Amino acid sequence: MVATLATGRVRINNTVTPNTYTVVKGDSLYKIARRLYGNGERWSDIYNANTALLSHPGLIREGMVLNL
Numbered sequence: 001m002v003a004t005l006a007t008g009r010v011r012i013n014n015t016v017t018p019n020t021y022t023v024v025k026g027d028s029l030y031k032i033a034r035r036l037y038g039n040g041e042r043w044s045d046i047y048n049a050n051t052a053l054l055s056h057p058g059l060i061r062e063g064m065v066l067n068l
Contacts, residue, residue, distance in 0.1 A: 020068060021066045021068055022064070022066075023060050023064040023065075023066060024062060027062075028043075028058075029047055029060065032066070033045065043057065046068060049068060050066050053066070
């Protein structure tokens with residue numbers, strides 16, 4: 001279940017997740033999805049939320065702020 005809370009954070013399967021994420025060295029969309037959603041296969045959800053910023057899923061850079 002996904003719900004947006006009044007704080008702007010997102011609740012996914014009873015876990016509160018922030019609505020943005022700042023990329024750190026060594027990150028990939030798969031690793032971010034695994035850490036935040038518990039499932040790396042959801043990397044495409046992050047990619048699709050950031051198509052204006054990302055031209056390719058493998059081109060994330062340290063310091064980028066991604067929408068979740």
